[in-house]
Amino acid sequence: MSMPADLETDSVRLREAMAKGLAADGVLADPAWRQAVEAVPRHRFVPGFYLPADERDGQGLTIWEPVNAELDYGRWLAAAYSDTTLITQFDGEEPDWKQPAVRHGGAPTSSSTLPSLVLRMWADADVQEGHTVLEIGTGTGYSTALACERIGSADVTSIEVDGRRLEQAASALYRCGYTPTLAVADGLYGYWPEASFDRIVAACSFRAVPPALLSQTRPGGKILLTLSGWLHGYARVLLTVAEDGTAEGQLLGGTVSFMLARTHAAPVFGNPAHWAAGLPDESRSTRHSPERITAATGEAFHLRFLAQSAVPDAQMTTVGETVHLIDIVTGSAATLTPHESGWWQVREGGPVRLWERIERVLDAYDAAGAPGPETFTLHVFDGGQYLRHAQMPALPLPRP
DSSP states (O other): OOOOTTHHHHHHHHHHHHHHHHHHTTSOOSHHHHHHHHHSOGGGGOSEEEEEOSSOOTTSOOEEEEEEHHHHHHHHHHHHTSSOOEEEEETTBOOOTTSOOOEESOOEEEEEOOHHHHHHHHHHTTOOTTOOEEEEOOTTSHHHHHHHHHHOGGGEEEEESOHHHHHHHHHHHHHTTOOOEEEEOOGGGOOGGGOOEEEEEEEEEESSOOHHHHHTEEEEEEEEEEEOOTTOOOEEEEEEEOTTSOEEEEEEOSOOOOOBOGGGOOOOOOOHHHHHHTSOSOOEEOSSOTHHHHSSSHHHHHHHHHHHHHSTTEEEEEETTEEEEEETTTTEEEEEEEOTTSOEEEEEESSSOHHHHHHHHHHHHHHTTOOOGGGOEEEEETTEEEEEETTEEEEEOOOO
16 A cells, blocks of 8 residues: 655644644643653554444445545544544454445444543553553554553553454554564453453453453452443443452443453344244333433433343344343343333333333432442452442342
């Protein structure tokens, strides 16, 4: 791929502008991280990526437009130095950048996370010089490069489950002069050859805290990861590991979502109509609308995670106006349909009353005065993993 002669000059100018913007937003409080942003050439880590078009296609699917220097140099470089997540892979399939094509829909499986979030993760984990760090999810390698620039390559280990992704990231890192320890590995098991670590930071999400990560963290060390699940509820937690191998920490605020670790991905549930056909005819009025966990608000984002903790094996999909909850582990299901009265009607079947469980959590949340994420503590020990709040019943996470 041929690059314009003024690429380096253009990229320096855009890097400085991005750093200035991030600093103005309060993301770069630490001068050392600002220096890292100004030093690391993000464009070398994202030679090709996809951006969403302004409009969806006739089926309502997102139209993803390929972007690289040959297609549109200006758009490519501007996007590389914008505070935007750049999608680099869909459905685990490597794009053909020799013949880039527009995509309709698809599940993103690799990306270069927006720089403000990368920096927020490193800052929230309190990564400092002298720390040994494990990053889970190398992706394009950009966040790895920032860590190498900040604390030195010798103290950085980064693992990636996709070998092709890691190969590309390794090439970009080495060309830029960064030499961290890199390995193809599943983040569920950390990386024993380089353990123990002072900090573990995950750029993917897990249904529960993987025990291997606790074992690979030094006493007093910290683990920053995103918890997620099959309802697509998310919460970030910063855990401190104790001498006895247990850990606890508060949930962090904000609405952050990461792709689930591939080994934690949700199973296929089939046709929602088949599940609905097996439900009893009788229904009841709901105490809570499903919109409480589906609305595009910070509170709904938080509530969806709490609801997910109550029904960890459930999945949710909407067909027309009907909301389906499906749990293929227990064989339970529920459908919620809006009623002309303004209330919703629910039909439930199977050993677990899915919506009833979620409503109990919503009841407790309201009774506790709508507590925010920072008021919840996650406790991890041999007996399990529990989300606790002083005024609500404990919520267990699924077995890791």
